[in-house]
Amino acid sequence: MHTVQKIHCPNCGCEAERHYITESQITRTQCPACDYLMISCTRTGKVIEAYAPGILARR
Numbered sequence: 001m002h003t004v005q006k007i008h009c010p011n012c013g014c015e016a017e018r019h020y021i022t023e024s025q026i027t028r029t030q031c032p033a034c035d036y037l038m039i040s041c042t043r044t045g046k047v048i049e050a051y052a053p054g055i056l057a058r059r
């Protein structure tokens with residue numbers, strides 16, 4: 001099961017995507033506008049990988 005949700009990027013505020021990948025129990029958030037990336041574990045809530053480029057909150 002793979003669910004995609006439209007969200008707002010926490011880094012730049014643009015439209016980003018959050019993918020829920022149930023079989024690997026991870027949530028992957030990615031923004032095409034600023035290359036923001038966050039992968040976290042759905043079960044524990046722990047962040048596995050995070051990458052935020054240095055353009056903080058510029059709209």
Ligand SMILES: [Zn+2]
Nearest residue numbers: 009012031034
């Ligand atoms: Zn962004």
